[in-house]
Amino acid sequence: MPLILPLLLAVVLFCIGVYGVLARRNVITLLMAFELMLNAVNLNLVAFDAWRINDATGQTLAVFVITLAAAEIGLGLAIVLLLFRGHGHVDADAARDLAEQDDAERNELVEQEKAT
Amino acid sequence: MIATAWRVAGVGFSLLVVLAAALLYGVDPQQTKAGGAMIGEDFWFSYEFRTDGLTVLMLAVVGVVSACVQIYSIGYVRERIASYTALVTLFTAAMVTVVISDNLFVLLIGWEVMGACSYLLIGHYWERRDARAGAMKAFLMTRLGDVGFLFGIFVLGVGYHTFRISELGSGPIEPRTLTIGTILLLVGVIGKSAQVPLQTWLPDAMPGPSPVSALIHAATMVAAGVFLIARLYNVFVEARTTLTVLAVVACVTMLFAASCAMAAVEVKRVLAWSTVSQLAIMFAALSLGTHDGRRAALFQLLTHAAFKGLLFLCAGVLLHQVGSAAFVVLRRYTRRGASRKQLRVTFVTMTIGLAALAGVPGFSGFFSKDAVVAAAWEQAKDGSTVGWIVLVSVCLTAAMTAFYCVRMWLWVFFRTPALAGAVGAFEGDDPMADLDEPDANKLRDGSWLMLAPMVLLAIGAIGLGYVDGVHLNLPIALVTTVLAVLGGFAAYSLWQRGADPRPVVLEREYGVDPAYQRLFVVPVEWLAKLAVGNDRDVIGGYVRAAGRAGVLASQGFRKLQTGNVQTYLTAAVIGAVALAILAGVIGS
């Protein structure tokens, strides 16, 4: 099989992933897009290994990546869960707690917290 | 206790100066020095002193006058005695330094310390506004002159490669440098001796205690200017331009000051203007550039020290007893000759002083003034313009001097026969002021501590005319006497009619003071405000703007921190792609 076919597939997958990460608002979708990107990389690893080296290094790395991806998705889902508990939504655009606020806004927030 | 100690020290120091003068009399000129530093390869600084005839003369004058003043002050000054006496002593010491120094910088030390002492002493009654203002004015105007003096020292010292007075005048120097240097020195002299155009401080210094005025006017401070030119006479004689300038300044000053004295209505102010005028006569004599001129100037300095010191001490008694030296107050005490009878010694000594000042034949002022006129005549005879200018102005001044002396003497001690006309001569718009008669019985001549110096100086005011031997030039004596009589008679006839016409321009002293106020003081205040505003709004503005710019920039960068993960990621991806493209471009 020519190398170009798996690579093309990987590129398509990666671009879909990038698009998903950058453009979608739902955090679950973001996580799924991350998975797509990781798998595109996996595909590259396996394809290059089969094409030139043939000593299973690529496969080994791909297995590592799969493991890491599993751990990462676990952490990610935990964060999503916390986000949902805290804010009642899983919208990436709306979760801006780390943004720089103006001094006035910050004071308001502090006072709100005190009130609660 | 402390006050007594200071008084003893003060009188003792003055007597020491007299003793030194007596011991040095007739001794060969000597020089000595102490310390020294070589700065660079050109200039040697050291404390150098000398004694010669001029030194001895000045030491005697300074010692005697300051001893008189110190003794007189024991009876005169009642408050802050310690500081007063200490300052008078320092004042005397400074003048002694000027007199004995053989180095321009040592001279400058004494010269300016005198200025500071006069500032502090004129401001002795610092509760009074006029004393505060007068003191400040005195120091600032003399300081302005002193800056010129300092530059003059630089020019002459660098020109001659030495700051030693006895070595000045020997060695080659460019005529231009010499002229510039001596003119700059002259600026300092003009400031110190209150000549036009720096004359206004001296009359305004009158709120100071009278003995201090006596000291300033008779022996120290203003006399230092005359001394300096006499000391550097061999340098000044080389610079004819400077001498001409000096002659013009002196002649303008003597007429200016004498006319101001003719219109002044306060004893001390009249005396102050007369000092300016008399000093100008000395400078005029010096400006002749001859040996006779110098001799006449020093003679005039000597006699002037005696009679002007005396007159100020007398004015002090009047101030002390009456509480004011204004004509308007003093003449209330003239009814039935009260002030003459109660203040007999003062009256007699003051009459002697005024006679000497006016140049009445037989008194010292007559001889010294004639010496000046004679010296000027010697020059004028040969067709010298300077000689003629000096001759004419000194003669005119002699008449004016007689006028204001007689005027003061009559108005202060005698009741004018024209009763009706007299009211309003000084009172201005208050015709009733003359009618309330003060209690003249309280007037007392001061204690013997105050009277003894006056008597001593009165003897000097008569006798000093004869110390130099009598060189009477009969025609000249006749002319000046006639002029004096004319001036005196004018004053007498005016007094007899009870009139004292004072032209406004003279009463305002030619409006010099307000002009200076507008020309210098107001602009400087403006500039001061400008400087502060510049610091606050322009320079401070830049500093604040730098701070503000930092804050603004940080606020701008804070805006990038949106908190949106996807924005950050987008930026990162764009960055990565851009870097990749860049790498591709550079690599290819």
Place this chain on the structure above:
Amino acid sequence: MSESLLIALIAVPTLTAVVLWALPVVTADRVAALVGTVVSGVLLVASLVLWWDMRRPHCPCTVEAVYGPLPRTLPGKLTPDVDINVPWIPSLGVRFHLAVDTISLPLITLTALLVLLCCVYSLKITPRIGRTRSLIALLLVIETGVIGAFAAADLVLFFVFFEIVLIPMWLVIDIWGDDHDRAGRRRAATTFILMTVFGSALMLLGFLLVHRHAGTFDLVFLGQHPIKGGHGVPLAAAILIAVGLAVKMPLWPLHIWLPDAHAKAPTVGSVLLAGVLLKLGSYGMIRILLPVLPDATATIAPYLAGFSVVAIVAGSLACLAQTDVKRLIAYSSVGHMGFIGLGIATMSPEGLNGALYANLAHGIITGLLFFLAGAIKDRHDTSDLRAIGRALYARLPRISGLLTYACLASLGLPGLAGFWGEMLVLLGAYHPADWLPRATFIVLMVIAGLGAVLTAAYFLRLIRELCQGDPAENPPAAFAVDLSRIEFVTFVPLVVLTVFLGLWPFTLLNQWTFL
């Protein structure tokens, strides 16, 4: 022995500060001033011993070689007497090189004296905020920094000591400053540190350029092999160093931090700031600019002189319009430092001698002035002229008498210390170095002379507004106590030194022998 003395002069103050901070707060607060007094007293003695050791005849040598004419050197060139030279950061070529000579030792002694007087003063009189322990400790750290800077013979080492001074001074102004105006003293402290740090950053850039050009930071070497050329890199280096030091000095228009810092600082802070810290700038110019970059300095000298003269006039004019005693004295420092700048810019032996002499005189006289201003401020709880009122002669005769004395000294009255410096600077301007435009300098001399008259004007105005006046309108305050004993002890050395330096300048002047 001299080497260890020099090391001790630099190390002991900081070690004492560390010990003070290590002690428990209560104990330390009680003994801090005493410890500070003892330590700084010992340091003063040490610096005097060092000075004496430098001047005494070192055998084998004949008496003439010592007391005869000293060899004349290029202005400001370091001729080390005590020399400590060890590698410090070899990879950068930086050495821990300390050396003192006749230019730096008087300044070191002045520093030791003023710190001693500040500690003595703090025995009884401390800022209301307290925390004496830290105040004294910071003063001692400042002493380390200043003496170190005066003794440094390596540009980077100079820079390091120069910076060590800043933070303690910042804290002193910020913590112990004017306790009525919290925001004001913070702003003053911030402006002070930001501007001076900005200046020293420029100076460091200049040092790096010097290093790039000459390959070394060592002042002794650079003095022997000065960088030739008045254009290009040397010129850039000279401008950077001059601007950096001018901030510290400060020269117009970089002086803006000074009035605020002085007005808000506590008395001891003002004294050290005016008496010692400003001298770092002028010392740096004499020590670094003149000997290392002579040609480039000649290029910028007329401009330096011009700005100095503007400083004299603008500073004096600003004084005339001040209504605050401490601000007025601060502005007077601007004027006096302008004279020093002019003296340096003339590059002539007279001007340099004058600048060095004026440095010392200004430290002593302005120190005294700030002590007196502090005394007046303590008694009236304000330094505003209008709030204090007039007729201080009647209310506080001794203090106001001393103030008058200090004012006369500061306006350059001959016979007191301020005169010789100013006079020599003006003489230097009349007779500048051969390669400088003489006409320019003569014009500047005349303007500076008029500035001297303005100086007299504002000091007389101060005396008139503050000391003189009708006592009936300004009744004495109930608590106003005249000169206390501790103040007397603190002021007397300064008064005596002012007279001594005024009447006998030769001892010092003979030490500075320049070509």
